[in-house]
Amino acid sequence: MIFLSSLGWTPDREAQLPAGTEAARVARVDRGRLTVLTADGERRVHPAAALHDEAGVESPAVGDWVALRGELAVAVLPRRSAFTRTVSGRTSTAQVVAANLDAVLVVDALAGETRLRRVERYLAVAWSSGATPVVVLTKADLCDDVASAVAEVAEDALGVEVLAVSSVTGEGLDAVHAVLGPGRTAAMVGPSGVGKSSLANALAGRAVAPTRQVRESDGRGRHTTTARELHLLPGGGLLVDTPGMRELALYDDLDGVDTAYADIVGLAAQCRFRDCEHRTEPGCAVAAAIDDGTLDPGRLLAWRKLQREAHRQLLRVDARARAEERARTRAFFRAIRDQPNRVR
Numbered sequence: 001m002i003f004l005s006s007l008g009w010t011p012d013r014e015a016q017l018p019a020g021t022e023a024a025r026v027a028r029v030d031r032g033r034l035t036v037l038t039a040d041g042e043r044r045v046h047p048a049a050a051l052h053d054e055a056g057v058e059s060p061a062v063g064d065w066v067a068l069r070g071e072l073a074v075a076v077l078p079r080r081s082a083f084t085r086t087v088s089g090r091t092s093t094a095q096v097v098a099a100n101l102d103a104v105l106v107v108d109a110l111a112g113e114t115r116l117r118r119v120e121r122y123l124a125v126a127w128s129s130g131a132t133p134v135v136v137l138t139k140a141d142l143c144d145d146v147a148s149a150v151a152e153v154a155e156d157a158l159g160v161e162v163l164a165v166s167s168v169t170g171e172g173l174d175a176v177h178a179v180l181g182p183g184r185t186a187a188m189v190g191p192s193g194v195g196k197s198s199l200a201n202a203l204a205g206r207a208v209a210p211t212r213q214v215r216e217s218d219g220r221g222r223h224t225t226t227a228r229e230l231h232l233l234p235g236g237g238l239l240v241d242t243p244g245m246r247e248l249a250l251y252d253d254l255d256g257v258d259t260a261y262a263d264i265v266g267l268a269a270q271c272r273f274r275d276c277e278h279r280t281e282p283g284c285a286v287a288a289a290i291d292d293g294t295l296d297p298g299r300l301l302a303w304r305k306l307q308r309e310a311h312r313q314l315l316r317v318d319a320r321a322r323a324e325e326r327a328r329t330r331a332f333f334r335a336i337r338d339q340p341n342r343v344r
Protein backbone atom coordinates (compact mmCIF):
# COMPACT_ATOMS: atom_id res chain seq x y z
CA MET A 1 0.00 0.00 0.00
CA ILE A 2 1.41 3.35 -1.09
CA PHE A 3 0.08 6.62 0.20
CA LEU A 4 -0.90 8.95 -2.60
CA SER A 5 0.91 11.76 -0.80
CA SER A 6 4.17 9.88 -1.24
CA LEU A 7 3.51 9.95 -4.98
CA GLY A 8 3.23 13.73 -4.81
CA TRP A 9 -0.57 13.99 -4.41
CA THR A 10 -1.75 17.13 -2.61
CA PRO A 11 -5.20 17.54 -0.99
CA ASP A 12 -6.12 20.46 -3.24
CA ARG A 13 -6.15 18.04 -6.17
CA GLU A 14 -9.10 16.21 -4.61
CA ALA A 15 -11.51 18.70 -6.19
CA GLN A 16 -10.03 18.08 -9.66
CA LEU A 17 -10.83 14.39 -9.56
CA PRO A 18 -14.08 13.51 -11.40
CA ALA A 19 -16.64 11.63 -9.31
CA GLY A 20 -16.17 7.88 -9.24
CA THR A 21 -12.56 7.97 -10.39
CA GLU A 22 -9.29 7.11 -8.71
CA ALA A 23 -6.05 9.10 -8.88
CA ALA A 24 -2.91 7.60 -10.44
CA ARG A 25 0.46 8.99 -11.43
CA VAL A 26 1.88 8.18 -14.84
CA ALA A 27 5.21 6.36 -14.59
CA ARG A 28 5.64 5.41 -18.22
CA VAL A 29 3.99 5.96 -21.59
CA ASP A 30 4.45 3.58 -24.46
CA ARG A 31 2.50 3.17 -27.63
CA GLY A 32 -0.64 4.50 -26.09
CA ARG A 33 -0.41 2.39 -22.97
CA LEU A 34 0.27 3.83 -19.56
CA THR A 35 2.11 2.40 -16.59
CA VAL A 36 0.67 4.16 -13.56
CA LEU A 37 1.30 4.19 -9.83
CA THR A 38 -1.76 4.12 -7.60
CA ALA A 39 -2.39 3.64 -3.92
CA ASP A 40 -2.43 -0.10 -4.65
CA GLY A 41 0.82 -0.21 -6.60
CA GLU A 42 1.74 -0.36 -10.26
CA ARG A 43 -0.82 -0.93 -13.00
CA ARG A 44 -1.09 -0.88 -16.80
CA VAL A 45 -4.03 1.08 -18.15
CA HIS A 46 -5.26 2.58 -21.41
CA PRO A 47 -5.93 6.23 -22.05
CA ALA A 48 -9.53 6.94 -23.05
CA ALA A 49 -10.04 7.90 -26.69
CA ALA A 50 -10.76 11.47 -25.60
CA LEU A 51 -7.18 11.75 -24.34
CA HIS A 52 -5.71 10.97 -27.74
CA ASP A 53 -4.42 14.23 -29.00
CA GLU A 54 -2.58 14.47 -32.28
CA ALA A 55 -0.39 17.26 -30.99
CA GLY A 56 0.54 15.24 -27.91
CA VAL A 57 0.13 18.20 -25.59
CA GLU A 58 -3.03 17.02 -23.88
CA SER A 59 -2.16 13.33 -23.81
CA PRO A 60 -0.73 11.91 -20.58
CA ALA A 61 3.01 12.31 -19.99
CA VAL A 62 5.31 10.89 -17.33
CA GLY A 63 4.56 12.65 -14.04
CA ASP A 64 0.97 13.49 -14.94
CA TRP A 65 -1.88 12.77 -12.57
CA VAL A 66 -4.68 10.93 -14.34
CA ALA A 67 -8.18 9.96 -13.23
CA LEU A 68 -8.83 6.23 -13.58
CA ARG A 69 -12.17 4.61 -14.15
CA GLY A 70 -11.38 0.94 -14.02
CA GLU A 71 -8.64 0.24 -16.56
CA LEU A 72 -9.20 3.49 -18.38
CA ALA A 73 -7.53 6.85 -17.78
CA VAL A 74 -10.38 9.27 -18.43
CA ALA A 75 -8.78 12.64 -17.60
CA VAL A 76 -5.42 14.33 -17.17
CA LEU A 77 -5.47 16.63 -14.15
CA PRO A 78 -4.13 20.18 -14.57
CA ARG A 79 -0.33 20.37 -14.67
CA ARG A 80 1.67 22.40 -12.17
CA SER A 81 4.69 22.46 -14.45
CA ALA A 82 5.67 20.86 -17.70
CA PHE A 83 8.82 20.14 -19.58
CA THR A 84 8.15 20.42 -23.28
CA ARG A 85 10.18 20.02 -26.39
CA THR A 86 9.42 21.10 -29.90
CA VAL A 87 8.94 18.07 -32.05
CA SER A 88 10.54 18.39 -35.41
CA GLY A 89 8.45 16.75 -38.07
CA ARG A 90 5.15 17.39 -39.70
CA THR A 91 3.68 19.31 -36.83
CA SER A 92 5.21 22.21 -35.00
CA THR A 93 3.66 21.59 -31.62
CA ALA A 94 5.40 21.12 -28.34
CA GLN A 95 5.38 17.69 -26.75
CA VAL A 96 5.25 17.31 -23.00
CA VAL A 97 8.18 15.21 -21.82
CA ALA A 98 7.52 15.31 -18.08
CA ALA A 99 4.83 16.97 -15.98
CA ASN A 100 4.36 18.19 -12.42
CA LEU A 101 8.02 18.52 -11.53
CA ASP A 102 8.94 20.45 -8.39
CA ALA A 103 12.64 20.56 -9.10
CA VAL A 104 14.89 20.05 -12.08
CA LEU A 105 18.38 18.80 -11.38
CA VAL A 106 20.77 20.41 -13.84
CA VAL A 107 23.52 17.80 -13.83
CA ASP A 108 27.08 18.44 -14.86
CA ALA A 109 30.42 16.89 -13.87
CA LEU A 110 33.29 18.27 -11.83
CA ALA A 111 35.61 16.58 -14.29
CA GLY A 112 36.25 17.63 -17.85
CA GLU A 113 36.11 20.98 -19.59
CA THR A 114 34.63 24.27 -18.41
CA ARG A 115 31.03 23.82 -17.53
CA LEU A 116 29.66 27.30 -16.92
CA ARG A 117 28.15 27.93 -20.35
CA ARG A 118 26.69 24.46 -20.49
CA VAL A 119 25.08 24.81 -17.08
CA GLU A 120 23.66 28.18 -18.13
CA ARG A 121 21.98 26.64 -21.15
CA TYR A 122 20.35 23.89 -19.14
CA LEU A 123 19.34 26.34 -16.41
CA ALA A 124 17.45 28.36 -18.98
CA VAL A 125 15.60 25.24 -20.09
CA ALA A 126 14.85 24.33 -16.49
CA TRP A 127 13.42 27.77 -15.65
CA SER A 128 11.14 27.66 -18.66
CA SER A 129 9.44 24.51 -17.32
CA GLY A 130 8.04 26.20 -14.24
CA ALA A 131 10.02 23.97 -11.85
CA THR A 132 12.88 25.16 -9.63
CA PRO A 133 16.34 24.29 -10.93
CA VAL A 134 19.11 22.96 -8.68
CA VAL A 135 22.60 22.44 -10.05
CA VAL A 136 24.14 19.07 -9.16
CA LEU A 137 27.83 18.71 -9.94
CA THR A 138 28.81 15.05 -10.07
CA LYS A 139 32.15 13.24 -9.87
CA ALA A 140 33.28 15.28 -6.87
CA ASP A 141 35.72 12.44 -6.15
CA LEU A 142 37.64 13.39 -9.30
CA CYS A 143 37.97 17.07 -8.41
CA ASP A 144 40.79 18.54 -6.32
CA ASP A 145 39.06 21.75 -5.36
CA VAL A 146 35.33 21.11 -5.07
CA ALA A 147 34.66 24.23 -3.00
CA SER A 148 35.97 26.69 -5.55
CA ALA A 149 34.35 24.85 -8.47
CA VAL A 150 31.01 25.03 -6.66
CA ALA A 151 31.56 28.71 -5.82
CA GLU A 152 32.31 29.50 -9.45
CA VAL A 153 29.12 27.88 -10.71
CA ALA A 154 27.08 29.37 -7.84
CA GLU A 155 28.27 32.86 -8.72
CA ASP A 156 27.18 32.33 -12.29
CA ALA A 157 23.89 30.58 -11.56
CA LEU A 158 22.21 33.56 -9.86
CA GLY A 159 20.59 32.31 -6.69
CA VAL A 160 20.28 28.70 -7.76
CA GLU A 161 21.37 26.10 -5.22
CA VAL A 162 24.56 24.30 -6.28
CA LEU A 163 25.42 20.89 -4.84
CA ALA A 164 28.46 18.66 -5.31
CA VAL A 165 28.09 14.88 -5.19
CA SER A 166 29.95 11.71 -5.91
CA SER A 167 27.95 8.67 -6.92
CA VAL A 168 31.06 6.61 -6.20
CA THR A 169 31.73 7.66 -2.59
CA GLY A 170 28.18 8.79 -1.77
CA GLU A 171 29.45 12.21 -0.76
CA GLY A 172 26.79 14.92 -1.02
CA LEU A 173 23.86 12.58 -1.76
CA ASP A 174 22.08 13.63 1.45
CA ALA A 175 21.80 17.19 0.18
CA VAL A 176 20.18 15.96 -3.05
CA HIS A 177 17.78 13.79 -1.03
CA ALA A 178 16.90 16.90 0.96
CA VAL A 179 16.02 18.77 -2.24
CA LEU A 180 13.78 15.91 -3.28
CA GLY A 181 11.95 15.49 0.02
CA PRO A 182 8.85 13.31 0.55
CA GLY A 183 6.33 13.66 -2.25
CA ARG A 184 8.50 16.03 -4.25
CA THR A 185 9.31 15.20 -7.85
CA ALA A 186 12.50 16.01 -9.71
CA ALA A 187 13.95 15.21 -13.10
CA MET A 188 17.50 15.39 -14.41
CA VAL A 189 18.79 17.27 -17.42
CA GLY A 190 22.36 17.53 -18.59
CA PRO A 191 24.75 16.39 -21.27
CA SER A 192 25.59 12.77 -21.92
CA GLY A 193 28.21 11.16 -19.74
CA VAL A 194 28.07 13.51 -16.78
CA GLY A 195 26.71 10.74 -14.56
CA LYS A 196 22.91 11.08 -14.58
CA SER A 197 22.29 7.33 -14.58
CA SER A 198 24.86 6.81 -11.84
CA LEU A 199 23.19 9.55 -9.81
CA ALA A 200 19.75 8.01 -10.31
CA ASN A 201 21.02 4.66 -9.09
CA ALA A 202 22.83 6.20 -6.13
CA LEU A 203 19.71 8.13 -5.10
CA ALA A 204 17.43 5.13 -5.53
CA GLY A 205 19.85 2.81 -3.75
CA ARG A 206 19.30 0.24 -6.51
CA ALA A 207 19.88 -0.07 -10.24
CA VAL A 208 17.01 1.86 -11.80
CA ALA A 209 18.92 3.24 -14.78
CA PRO A 210 21.54 1.40 -16.79
CA THR A 211 24.77 3.41 -16.75
CA ARG A 212 26.84 3.83 -19.85
CA GLN A 213 29.18 0.98 -18.89
CA VAL A 214 26.28 -1.43 -18.46
CA ARG A 215 24.66 -0.29 -21.71
CA GLU A 216 27.84 -0.74 -23.68
CA SER A 217 28.58 -4.15 -22.22
CA ASP A 218 25.17 -5.63 -23.01
CA GLY A 219 24.98 -3.89 -26.37
CA ARG A 220 21.43 -2.63 -25.92
CA GLY A 221 20.31 0.94 -25.82
CA ARG A 222 18.33 2.21 -22.87
CA HIS A 223 15.24 2.43 -25.06
CA THR A 224 14.92 -1.32 -25.05
CA THR A 225 14.30 -1.41 -21.32
CA THR A 226 10.69 -1.27 -20.24
CA ALA A 227 11.27 -0.07 -16.72
CA ARG A 228 9.15 2.70 -15.35
CA GLU A 229 10.52 6.17 -15.69
CA LEU A 230 9.26 7.56 -12.40
CA HIS A 231 11.12 6.18 -9.41
CA LEU A 232 10.15 6.29 -5.74
CA LEU A 233 13.30 7.06 -3.77
CA PRO A 234 13.98 5.68 -0.29
CA GLY A 235 14.10 9.25 1.03
CA GLY A 236 10.48 9.77 -0.08
CA GLY A 237 11.09 11.83 -3.22
CA LEU A 238 10.36 10.86 -6.81
CA LEU A 239 12.82 10.95 -9.67
CA VAL A 240 11.82 11.18 -13.32
CA ASP A 241 14.31 9.69 -15.74
CA THR A 242 12.94 9.49 -19.27
CA PRO A 243 14.88 9.29 -22.53
CA GLY A 244 12.89 12.32 -23.72
CA MET A 245 14.27 14.39 -20.89
CA ARG A 246 17.80 13.37 -21.80
CA GLU A 247 17.34 14.21 -25.43
CA LEU A 248 15.83 17.55 -24.58
CA ALA A 249 16.60 19.96 -27.35
CA LEU A 250 18.05 23.07 -25.84
CA TYR A 251 16.49 26.32 -26.54
CA ASP A 252 13.13 27.08 -27.81
CA ASP A 253 12.16 29.48 -25.13
CA LEU A 254 13.08 33.13 -24.85
CA ASP A 255 11.63 33.58 -21.36
CA GLY A 256 13.90 30.85 -20.06
CA VAL A 257 16.90 32.62 -21.54
CA ASP A 258 15.87 35.88 -19.93
CA THR A 259 15.48 34.27 -16.51
CA ALA A 260 18.87 32.61 -16.70
CA TYR A 261 20.45 35.90 -17.73
CA ALA A 262 18.40 38.20 -15.51
CA ASP A 263 21.55 40.22 -14.69
CA ILE A 264 22.13 41.12 -18.35
CA VAL A 265 18.45 41.80 -18.97
CA GLY A 266 18.51 44.10 -15.91
CA LEU A 267 21.56 45.97 -17.20
CA ALA A 268 20.11 46.28 -20.69
CA ALA A 269 17.07 48.00 -19.21
CA GLN A 270 19.39 50.75 -17.96
CA CYS A 271 20.96 51.47 -21.37
CA ARG A 272 20.32 54.96 -22.73
CA PHE A 273 18.76 53.67 -25.96
CA ARG A 274 15.91 51.21 -25.84
CA ASP A 275 17.17 49.42 -28.94
CA CYS A 276 20.76 49.36 -27.67
CA GLU A 277 22.67 46.41 -29.09
CA HIS A 278 25.35 46.71 -26.39
CA ARG A 279 28.19 47.14 -28.83
CA THR A 280 29.46 50.70 -29.24
CA GLU A 281 26.41 52.76 -28.30
CA PRO A 282 26.92 55.61 -25.81
CA GLY A 283 25.34 55.16 -22.39
CA CYS A 284 25.38 51.35 -22.65
CA ALA A 285 25.05 49.84 -19.14
CA VAL A 286 26.08 46.39 -20.38
CA ALA A 287 29.34 47.69 -21.89
CA ALA A 288 29.97 49.66 -18.69
CA ALA A 289 29.55 46.50 -16.58
CA ILE A 290 32.07 44.71 -18.77
CA ASP A 291 34.49 47.63 -18.47
CA ASP A 292 34.34 47.72 -14.68
CA GLY A 293 34.62 43.94 -14.47
CA THR A 294 31.18 43.18 -12.95
CA LEU A 295 30.04 41.31 -16.08
CA ASP A 296 32.02 38.51 -17.66
CA PRO A 297 32.28 39.18 -21.43
CA GLY A 298 31.95 35.42 -22.02
CA ARG A 299 28.56 35.56 -20.36
CA LEU A 300 27.43 38.32 -22.71
CA LEU A 301 28.59 36.30 -25.71
CA ALA A 302 26.76 33.22 -24.45
CA TRP A 303 23.58 35.26 -23.96
CA ARG A 304 23.79 36.66 -27.49
CA LYS A 305 24.29 33.20 -28.90
CA LEU A 306 21.32 31.75 -27.00
CA GLN A 307 19.10 34.62 -28.00
CA ARG A 308 19.96 34.05 -31.62
CA GLU A 309 19.26 30.33 -31.24
CA ALA A 310 15.96 30.96 -29.50
CA HIS A 311 14.87 33.47 -32.13
CA ARG A 312 15.78 31.13 -34.92
CA GLN A 313 13.84 28.32 -33.26
CA LEU A 314 10.79 30.53 -32.79
CA LEU A 315 10.93 31.63 -36.41
CA ARG A 316 11.19 28.06 -37.55
CA VAL A 317 8.18 27.01 -35.50
CA ASP A 318 6.29 30.03 -36.73
CA ALA A 319 7.05 29.33 -40.39
CA ARG A 320 5.94 25.75 -39.96
CA ALA A 321 2.74 26.82 -38.23
CA ARG A 322 1.94 29.23 -41.07
CA ALA A 323 2.57 26.56 -43.71
CA GLU A 324 0.28 24.17 -41.86
CA GLU A 325 -2.44 26.77 -41.60
CA ARG A 326 -2.24 27.38 -45.35
CA ALA A 327 -2.46 23.64 -46.05
CA ARG A 328 -5.52 23.36 -43.79
CA THR A 329 -7.21 26.26 -45.53
CA ARG A 330 -6.51 24.75 -48.94
CA ALA A 331 -7.90 21.39 -47.86
CA PHE A 332 -11.01 23.08 -46.49
CA PHE A 333 -11.76 24.88 -49.75
CA ARG A 334 -11.01 21.78 -51.77
CA ALA A 335 -13.51 19.85 -49.67
CA ILE A 336 -16.17 22.47 -50.25
CA ARG A 337 -15.47 22.59 -53.98
CA ASP A 338 -15.64 18.80 -54.28
CA GLN A 339 -19.00 18.52 -52.53
CA PRO A 340 -21.34 17.02 -55.13
CA ASN A 341 -24.46 18.92 -54.10
CA ARG A 342 -23.05 22.24 -53.08
CA VAL A 343 -25.27 25.28 -53.37
CA ARG A 344 -24.23 27.59 -56.17
Ligand SMILES: Nc1nc2c(ncn2[C@@H]2O[C@H](COP(=O)(O)OP(=O)(O)OP(=O)(O)O)[C@@H](O)[C@H]2O)c(=O)[nH]1
Binds near residue numbers: 167169
Ligand atom coordinates in the same frame (compact mmCIF):
# COMPACT_ATOMS: atom_id res chain seq x y z
N1 LIG B 1 34.50 8.88 -10.53
C1 LIG B 1 33.22 9.01 -10.78
N2 LIG B 1 32.71 8.52 -11.93
C2 LIG B 1 31.39 8.64 -12.17
C3 LIG B 1 30.52 9.29 -11.23
N3 LIG B 1 29.28 9.28 -11.75
C4 LIG B 1 29.35 8.67 -12.96
N4 LIG B 1 30.63 8.27 -13.21
C5 LIG B 1 31.10 7.59 -14.43
O1 LIG B 1 30.85 8.42 -15.55
C6 LIG B 1 30.44 7.64 -16.69
C7 LIG B 1 29.12 8.14 -17.22
O2 LIG B 1 28.13 7.92 -16.23
P1 LIG B 1 26.59 7.71 -16.58
O3 LIG B 1 25.88 7.68 -15.27
O4 LIG B 1 26.37 6.61 -17.51
O5 LIG B 1 26.30 9.11 -17.33
P2 LIG B 1 24.92 9.65 -17.94
O6 LIG B 1 24.88 11.11 -17.66
O7 LIG B 1 23.81 8.83 -17.46
O8 LIG B 1 25.14 9.46 -19.46
P3 LIG B 1 23.97 9.35 -20.58
O9 LIG B 1 23.12 8.19 -20.21
O10 LIG B 1 24.75 9.12 -21.84
O11 LIG B 1 23.23 10.64 -20.57
C8 LIG B 1 30.42 6.20 -16.21
O12 LIG B 1 31.61 5.59 -16.59
C9 LIG B 1 30.31 6.31 -14.70
O13 LIG B 1 30.89 5.23 -14.03
C10 LIG B 1 31.09 9.79 -10.01
O14 LIG B 1 30.43 10.39 -9.15
N5 LIG B 1 32.43 9.62 -9.84
Ligand SMILES: [Zn+2]
Binds near residue numbers: 278281283285287
Ligand atom coordinates in the same frame (compact mmCIF):
# COMPACT_ATOMS: atom_id res chain seq x y z
ZN1 LIG C 1 23.51 48.57 -24.10
